Structure formats: C-alpha cells, structure tokens
Amino acid sequence: MPRIAYLGPEGTFTEQAVRQLLTDVASAELVPAESVAAALDAVRSGERDAACVPIENSVEGSVTSTMDALADGAPLVAVAETMLPVRFDILVRPGVRAEDVRTVTSHPHALAQVRRWLSVHLPEAAQSATTSTSAAAVAVRDGNADAAVCAPLAAERYGLDVLAGQVADVEDAVTRFLLVRRPGEVPAPTGADRTTVVVVTGDSVGSLARVLNEFALRGVNLTRIESRPIKGSFGEYRFFLDFGGHVGEAHVGEALAALRRHCQDVRFLGSFPRADEGGSSGSDEAFTDAAAWLADIRSGGRA
Amino acid sequence: MPRIAYLGPEGTFTEQAVRQLLTDVASAELVPAESVAAALDAVRSGERDAACVPIENSVEGSVTSTMDALADGAPLVAVAETMLPVRFDILVRPGVRAEDVRTVTSHPHALAQVRRWLSVHLPEAAQSATTSTSAAAVAVRDGNADAAVCAPLAAERYGLDVLAGQVADVEDAVTRFLLVRRPGEVPAPTGADRTTVVVVTGDSVGSLARVLNEFALRGVNLTRIESRPIKGSFGEYRFFLDFGGHVGEAHVGEALAALRRHCQDVRFLGSFPRADEGGSSGSDEAFTDAAAWLADIRSGGRA
Known part of the structure; x- marks a missing residue:
C-alpha cells in the first residue's frame, strides 16, 4: 500500500487535493505532515512514496516554502498536478x-x-x-x-x-497542487503537459533573456516565472519556470539541453499532464520532421 | 502633519519599516490599516499621504496581495524602500x-x-x-x-x-517594504536606484523574452521577476519586474519606451534609492554620449 504524505493537518484543501490526485485513493495510506519541508523530506528518505504539496496561490501553506524545498536537497520530481477553486x-x-x-x-x-x-x-x-x-x-x-x-x-x-x-471574495481564484516523487519514470506525454524546472543563470546582464529566448525560438510557451533569492539572501537568484510541453518532446528537450549548456545549474522538477485547459506548446512534428531530414542528409540521402 | 498608513496592527515589522523609511518620523502621524488593500486605498482616496507595505518575503502580510493591490485600481508609485532582517x-x-x-x-x-x-x-x-x-x-x-x-x-x-x-531559522532572510504615494514628483536619481513596473505582454510565445531582450540590449539588470495571474485566473498573466536604474536615466527610459511600444500595458510603479548594495545597472554615460553624437550629426555636425 503506497504511503502518501501531504501538508496537514487532516481536512484541509491539501487533503482534498491528494484525494483528487490519486487514481486509487482507497488503496493508499494518506499521512499528514506538519510542513511542506517535512512532507518532501519523508519522500526523500523513502519513508513515504509520494507527497502532495501546494505550489501556487495557496491558502494553507506558504508557497515559496514549497519552491525552496523542491530546489534544495535531494532531487524530487512532480508527476501530477491538480487545481482546486479557492472557495x-x-x-x-x-x-x-x-x-x-x-x-x-x-x-x-x-x-x-x-x-x-x-x-x-x-x-x-x-x-x-x-x-x-x-x-x-x-x-x-x-x-x-x-x-x-x-x-x-x-x-x-x-x-x-x-x-x-x-x-470567496475573488470568484475564480484557484490553488494548484503537485504530487511529488523520487526521480524514476517520467509520466508519458499526453499532448497537454506542463514541465517545471529551476535554473541558476549566473548574474550577468541578459542571462535570463537568453534562457527565455531558447524557449521562444522553439515555440515553448511559459506559464509561470518567478525569481527567488537563494538561501534567503537578495544577492543571488534562481528562477522557477513552468511551460507547456513534455521533456520527451523534441522541441522541449532541445530547449532544456540549451539551458543545460549555458546556465550554472538546471534542475528538472517534472513533466506531467496539465490540470488546466492549456495544451502543450510548440509543434513537435516540425522538430521530428527536421531531425529525420537531418539524419537523411547525414547518411548521404536527399539534400 | 503627513498621515502615513501602514499594514497594522501596531508593533509589527511593518511599523518598524515605516519608522525606518521616514526621515522625520516625529512629525508624521502613523495610522495602522487592517490590510494592504485598505492602506493603499486610503492613499488613493487622499485620506492618507503615503502607505508602507511589505512587498517581498514578508512575515506578516501576504506579498502577492500587495502586488495585486498595486497593479489594480488608481496608479500609485513607490518612492522609497527598506529591508529588515527576518529575526x-x-x-x-x-x-x-x-x-x-x-x-x-x-x-x-x-x-x-x-x-x-x-x-x-x-x-x-x-x-x-x-x-x-x-x-x-x-x-x-x-x-x-x-x-x-x-x-x-x-x-x-x-x-x-x-x-x-x-x-531565525534562516540566517540571512530579509523582508523588503515600500513607501507608496500618489503619482507626483519622482525621487532624484542617486546612481544606485531600483525601478519597478508591471507589464501585460499579451500571450504570444516569446512576448516575455522580447521584454527581457529590451532590458538586456541596454545593460539593464533585472533584480526580480514574477508572473501573477490577472484577476485570480490562471489564463492571463502579468509580470512584475524590478531592475537596477532610474526612469530618469537615458538607457532605462529607452527600455521602458520600448516596452510601451510592444506590450499591451505597462504600469510604472516607481524609481527610488536601493536599500541593498546593488548599484544602478547599465552605463548611462554611453547613452548620453551617443545621444549627443546623434544630435550633432542631425544638425550637420561631424559624422
């Protein structure tokens, strides 16, 4: 029986989210954790199999604490997301x-x-x-x-x-939650996925512009960007980026490889089906066509 | 006697911040407000002359509520910032x-x-x-x-x-606060300033990359970026951007004018002296030299 941690206590929005995220909730043991960091550390240590934590516009937990807890410590990856109306x-x-x-x-x-x-x-x-x-x-x-x-x-x-x-004072506010595991198999692409990474660009002028250009050049559409000071200091920053697409898609993979070449650090935080209506971004077909064409001419085929 | 609103109640970090921000605190009347929105609305209505609110990594108030309250409603501008250690x-x-x-x-x-x-x-x-x-x-x-x-x-x-x-569990964490007024005179450039804007780019792929390129091309260094859903919805976004420099500087002005040309909306939220050690970014001298050179050749001088 999988043991799933979530930001507790029982009866909060995060418990509601974890029940919505699991396909077979009856066969899972849900265990409340006293903080986001504790929930994630329990997954890192192997004590729990997965954790459900709020990531955006939360009511209960501080969301910056989730971001920092994902960026530091042993790597974890998100495998699913869900959204709840803030009502x-x-x-x-x-x-x-x-x-x-x-x-x-x-x-x-x-x-x-x-x-x-x-x-x-x-x-x-x-x-x-x-x-x-x-x-x-x-x-x-x-x-x-x-x-x-x-x-x-x-x-x-x-x-x-x-x-x-x-x-609710604000009619259409929602909170987004992630289901997080130790790195392993990435969920298969669905055609409507989101990928999330955290990057340290270095502090030269234009380093973030260069990152975003790599996405723009390949038709990858950002859905969220946020800078966070590293270790509480306002001197050095890292950037949390969400975008449409899946790491298994050619154009997304090429953009990530470009980031890997010219950023100080890139941490992959997961590719998973989107809970909202946005599709994947960019056209992977054009990229696979071009790769086939390139392979063809490299092997002496048509130019 | 100027009447200054701050996120109350009395005795919090925000009161400490407003006391640090005012040069002559003895001659001001400090009035706690029950929320960030209430503090800002009291300035908009003219009931208060300025408001002190947390903007980054706060302990007391939700900081996203400050961002949203500055982006919506009648325009307000920040005229000063201060930082307090989170201890x-x-x-x-x-x-x-x-x-x-x-x-x-x-x-x-x-x-x-x-x-x-x-x-x-x-x-x-x-x-x-x-x-x-x-x-x-x-x-x-x-x-x-x-x-x-x-x-x-x-x-x-x-x-x-x-x-x-x-x-403090985290040694070097700080909270940043702004002093906000109705639009009027912009504080004079000091050579170590910060400027803050909120932009709506439109949702085409690469629109944010284009904004950041305008900054990078002119040597303007971002100090913070954050996307926020407009009106609580995850469908449309605006971006909060902080960067080194002052609206009165040629290279910063040119970058802002470029944003004005190709963004759906740009709201200026203030230029003011930085509370941290970063300087202004970019070299304004090169821009004023180039402007003088251009004026010279336009008037038939040296080519």
Whole structure:
C-alpha cells in the first residue's frame, strides 16, 4: 500500500487535493505532515512514496516554502498536478444560526480571502486565528469559536453544519497542487503537459533573456516565472519556470539541453499532464520532421 | 502633519519599516490599516499621504496581495524602500523563564520561520496562532499564552521581556517594504536606484523574452521577476519586474519606451534609492554620449 504524505493537518484543501490526485485513493495510506519541508523530506528518505504539496496561490501553506524545498536537497520530481477553486465553507455546530455567531476563526490567509464576505454577513463577529483551516473546525466543534472558515472536506470530518458554502471574495481564484516523487519514470506525454524546472543563470546582464529566448525560438510557451533569492539572501537568484510541453518532446528537450549548456545549474522538477485547459506548446512534428531530414542528409540521402 | 498608513496592527515589522523609511518620523502621524488593500486605498482616496507595505518575503502580510493591490485600481508609485532582517524576539511576561513556558503563539508564518528554534528551545510548548505578531504579544500580556514570537518593536510596546532575541531559522532572510504615494514628483536619481513596473505582454510565445531582450540590449539588470495571474485566473498573466536604474536615466527610459511600444500595458510603479548594495545597472554615460553624437550629426555636425 503506497504511503502518501501531504501538508496537514487532516481536512484541509491539501487533503482534498491528494484525494483528487490519486487514481486509487482507497488503496493508499494518506499521512499528514506538519510542513511542506517535512512532507518532501519523508519522500526523500523513502519513508513515504509520494507527497502532495501546494505550489501556487495557496491558502494553507506558504508557497515559496514549497519552491525552496523542491530546489534544495535531494532531487524530487512532480508527476501530477491538480487545481482546486479557492472557495470556503463557513461551518458552525449543528443548529447554530448566523445571528448566534459571535466569533469566527481560521488561518489568517483564509480569513483574508473571505474578508469582504465576513464584513457583509457576519459584521459583528470577532475574528481569531488558527494554524490551519482544520484547526478552526476543531475550535468550533469544541465550542471555542462559533464559526470556522474551512475547506469543504471539513464539515463532514468534524461533524459541523454548513452555514454558507462556496464563499470567496475573488470568484475564480484557484490553488494548484503537485504530487511529488523520487526521480524514476517520467509520466508519458499526453499532448497537454506542463514541465517545471529551476535554473541558476549566473548574474550577468541578459542571462535570463537568453534562457527565455531558447524557449521562444522553439515555440515553448511559459506559464509561470518567478525569481527567488537563494538561501534567503537578495544577492543571488534562481528562477522557477513552468511551460507547456513534455521533456520527451523534441522541441522541449532541445530547449532544456540549451539551458543545460549555458546556465550554472538546471534542475528538472517534472513533466506531467496539465490540470488546466492549456495544451502543450510548440509543434513537435516540425522538430521530428527536421531531425529525420537531418539524419537523411547525414547518411548521404536527399539534400 | 503627513498621515502615513501602514499594514497594522501596531508593533509589527511593518511599523518598524515605516519608522525606518521616514526621515522625520516625529512629525508624521502613523495610522495602522487592517490590510494592504485598505492602506493603499486610503492613499488613493487622499485620506492618507503615503502607505508602507511589505512587498517581498514578508512575515506578516501576504506579498502577492500587495502586488495585486498595486497593479489594480488608481496608479500609485513607490518612492522609497527598506529591508529588515527576518529575526524575531521571543517575548514573555516579566520574570517568566524558559522552563515556565507551556504555550507559544504568533502568526502562522512567524511560527513557521522559527520552527527549528522552537523545537530545540521550547520543545514541550503547545503552539497556537494569532492574526499578527502583535496580537501574539497582546495574548502574552493578557495571560492567554506564555511566549510570543514577535517583531523587536513589540517588547517595549507591550511591556514584555525578551526571553531570546534575534531568533531565525534562516540566517540571512530579509523582508523588503515600500513607501507608496500618489503619482507626483519622482525621487532624484542617486546612481544606485531600483525601478519597478508591471507589464501585460499579451500571450504570444516569446512576448516575455522580447521584454527581457529590451532590458538586456541596454545593460539593464533585472533584480526580480514574477508572473501573477490577472484577476485570480490562471489564463492571463502579468509580470512584475524590478531592475537596477532610474526612469530618469537615458538607457532605462529607452527600455521602458520600448516596452510601451510592444506590450499591451505597462504600469510604472516607481524609481527610488536601493536599500541593498546593488548599484544602478547599465552605463548611462554611453547613452548620453551617443545621444549627443546623434544630435550633432542631425544638425550637420561631424559624422
């Protein structure tokens, strides 16, 4: 039975994400970890087989901590992604009505993301913080607060009622999660994949432009870019790049090989099917055609 | 008396930053705001004269919320920046010793950033969350927790003792803050400035590479880049770019004008003296020399 770590505690958006990511969740053992770093280190050590962590626009965990934890330490690769809408359930003990709610609690990020809703619907409720959305559900269950801002999973898990569902100040916000393993087999290309890498370009002027030119020349479309200081210092940077395409495709492979030639360091963080509607980028057919043509003339065939 | 908003509450790192940013803090009225968006909107409406908000690697506020709040709504510009080391004081009521501490509290981000220290020095203490580091100090003062993880300002403000000072798991982490005003006079170039913009490139392949080439061609050195989905959607993106140099310099101005020509949208977010050691980038002298040469030959002078 595979053992899968996820950013805990139980009942958060990350548990919801891991349940969505696994094809056979019934046959897996899900184990909450106390931090992103702990979840990833448990995979590195072999204690867990995979880990589910938030990577973009998260409510629970700090996403920069995920990026740093993937870039440092023994290599890991993402093999799948999923996206969840950032919508909360407002949970109360059974029978409690809106007019009974004197206190509302959650992780500060979750409170911030429903600030407008709370100001309209629970304007008198005093707000307090918890370390996670699940801890908020526990606080309400135990009578330490009247309402909790939670992931949808939490109502059933903690025996609470939904006072209001699908609450979000920003309508279409989503959080993206990755399923991460030790390096091994790369998932097969599907025609609609995403690849993610982290590169250290060196600090000469134009070094990042050169990287992006290698992508642009081959029709590879970036979907995300972010610079992060290395080791907390603002002096040296690395770049996290996501783009459409799969490492197994000729044009993507050629772009990555070019990066390998002129960057100080390139770490491959995975190729996997995209959870959104974007396709792969670039035309691999043109590249395979050209490679066949080149092989042909090299072997003395048509010029 | 100028009225300056900052991300509150009182006694946090952002208050420390605003005190460091103002040359004559005694003659200013500092007013805490409940969110980054509220602080910036108070400047937009004219209710406040400036706002201090975290922009990079923050402990208190979500930094993406600052980026989004600067990119949307009426234009604002940064006129100064400052950096603070991410180091915490562990505060207790006077007389309380480490062995007396049963509970420790703070904002979840602050707890996360001293996780290792707590596991060594206060391994038995139960952790709970607050909405800010200052709220943690209040909780300790009021006897609701034994120790608080706080900004250095908080000890004196809330009458607490420092159990341990300068605590940080990551030695050299810093948070960067901006002082933001309504558009008006741009601070004079100092020779060591930073400029910040947000651009919408359009979604053709290579559009970001083209932007970075305009910088590279003129020797302008990026110090930060980050893509952010527009309006919470992952479909369309804008890019936040920081680079060495000042809008008043010829080579920086020429690069910005090039962006204006081929981006869908460019918003100038300010040029101001750098708080770190990096200088301006590129050589403005070569550009002013070339401009003089061009003017000369246009007027029939030497070719």
